[in-house]
Amino acid sequence: MTKKRTVFLRVIVSVLLVCFALYFLQKLLMPKYVTGIVEGAFVAEYYEEENKDFDVIFVGDCEVYENFSPVVLWEKYGINSYIRGSAEQYIWQSYYLLEDSLRYHVPQAVVFNIQSLQFNESQNEAYNRMSIEGMEWSKSKIGAINASMTEEEHFLDYVFPILRYHSRWNELTEDDFKYMFHSPKVSYNGYFMRVDTRPVETVPEGNALADYSFGDKAWEYLDKMRELCEENGIQLILVKAPSVYPTWYEQYEQQVEDYASKYDLPYYNFLELTEEAGIDYSTDTYDAGLHMNINGAEKLAEYFGRILSEEYGIIDRRGNQELDDIWAENIKEYENEIDRQCEYYQVDKNTLYRYRESDK
């Protein structure tokens, strides 16, 4: 009996020790995305939101998380919104992130940026990781993994990320220890802020493609997204952000327009609405037209927010005490970040659109 108990104790203690050590190591070895490539942290940050009752959810790649400012949507129109985007987020990942969000709340509208329709297969494991790793475990995450994995990837590596990051032990930095169990927020309701400016000087000519048709898988997930929205009574809005490159071909545009018209979906190509939105490519982009800086993102939010509230009846939630408190805190953090970045990039805060009252 004593021997049996000893063996039992040994097994229990050994298993606990192994599990603890592996958990600890996994936490240590996983990338923290707090500095440098912070985009990898966006997806996980959503779950930290105490109140997930968002009225508008944006899904898509960098063309949403860098081009629309949810703070402005709240400030100007009382729209409670969140961006569920990550770097080069493929349409199937957007679909599963939307499905995942529906576990918590049903928004009034979903805004999907159609740039990712050009991809029919995942192009890069690193982007898959950034989109999927932050998701909480659910049917949606499993779907996202299965839909996204490249040939070199393995499902088990997502279940036990230590298997993927096992060799990071020689790249560990202070951040890895500091943010092992909790990382600071790096986005503002999913928005990635940049205050610096690099104007558009030339727009690269797009190369001619052999085939401009979107792939079957891309269409399949757009259909699924549309159907999911229909089933839940959500207004799906298609947008194309005003990024001047990668080239948005005429043939791409035609296919989206045809689809939108076929299913009676609203579609806004902001490349054609830059004047109305007030986008100035000499002041509103930080990387020569690929993404908007804070000026562009705020202008776009201001313009699109009006459409959302006037044409789609997205309600003004200002006055809701809980949300007012949450957003007050969000705005404070947003402005602190503006200050931090202005200092870092040597930008005069007063030159930013947000603080130029004369422009509004």
Place this chain on the structure above:
Amino acid sequence: MLFTSYEFIGFIFALAILYYVFPKKLQWMLLLLFSYLFYWIANPIYLIYIAVTTVTIWGCGRMIERNFATQSEYLKANKESLTKEEKKAYKNSKKSARGRWLLLGVLVNLGILAVVKYTDFIVGIFTGKGLGFMDLAVPMGISFYTFQAIGYLIDVKRGTVKAEKNLFKFALFVSFFPQLVQGPISRFGDLSQTLYAEHRFDWTNVSYGIERIMWGFFKKLIIADRVAPAVNVLISDVSVYHGAYAFVGMVLYTLELYADFTGGIDVTIGVAQMLGIRVTENFNRPYFSTSLKEYWRRWHITMCQWFREFVFYPVSTSKAIQGLAKFSRKHFGDNIGKKLPVYVSTFVVWFATGIWHGASWNFIVWGLLNWLILMVSEELEPLYDKFHGKFRFSNTIGYRIFMGLRTLLLICVLNMFDCYVSVSETFHAFLTMFTSANYSIFTTGELLNLGVSALDYIILLCGVLVMLIVSMVQVKGSVRDQIAAKPYPVRFVIWFALFLVILLVGAYGIGYDSSQFIYNRF
């Protein structure tokens, strides 16, 4: 399914659970099912080849067994009535019939092996270019299971083992998945003792098996797969990587081959042991050998035994060789008359060993060079003995280390035939070691441009040191027995440390090319 893949770990984990949950009588059937599943996952077409081998060898074995039984019954029944000459004539006729069944089994199976593995090579000899597509048809592990099955048939014919009555049990012997792809080449008499037995869950077996598997993973993932990118670069183009590079490539390949092949066999033996099955050891610290002859007693032991038992002895006792012995004794004297048959028989063995490894001149020349060195060493043996008798230092540890390093260097040189695409390129690469004045690469950091970083080299060095220490500890007896004798906390720390090292330092996953085991292709 690569031995170091997640799928394989899951596969053996699932098998181990079912194996000990299943009724013991059905354990061997489960093994057969999993073995065929393993082969089916590799390529369903391969099942046809292994099934043909199984059925033909089993059928021939049964016919030989029946022949023995008939002979025995007939002789028993006619004990009194037959004269000695009649008995002898009857026995000879039966023996010939058995020989024909053996020949049939051997020819069919060597025929399959020859067609799938050597057609390309033979066509290439005559036409200058191979058929190409034949390479794709070579079923996984065909050299191993064909030799194992033929070995069984010869043993049955010799009467050293009884033919297996149950076709499915025999199918398991041929297809037992842990040893299917890279050996060892088991003898039926050894493997069948535990393969079909009923096994209770035994913690010692399971833990020893897991330890052995982890040790195999250590060798494969820490050493073999980490050094492989550098080896692949170094042997890719001898016009770029010559001289000192060729030397480094030769040494690193020898290291890779050892870690890869012995690591794979460790996994094989470990998996079998988890299931309570005893598989013959295939290595005995081969790189500690002080001569090539000793090396071939300690490296790929089961293959060497196979060639000794089933090629050397039959050839050396054949009528042709005996005739040659007689002829040479008569014409060249006793000394040559005694040696010539041995040299001819060993020539056949080494030619066969070479061609068994692969259908290329490289392997044939490699085999014949081994033969030449072994024969020259044999001839010089009296001189060595004189030398050792005269000089005292020949008994010192220092001298033994020198002999070991000399042998290792010789093995490294012979292994070069496995690296380069042709015999001429191999000789060219070897000669550049003496003609290219580029040994400065050891100090200029150019070895860091081979896909292996400084950290990788440090890990390799540590890995090699661990292997060396383990090999030295092995001299005192089983390392696992020594670990088992330690208190539990010490054992736990050793196991967990090994597991963590494999997990964190192993060259697996994205960013690393998962290399197939080298011996899978033979």
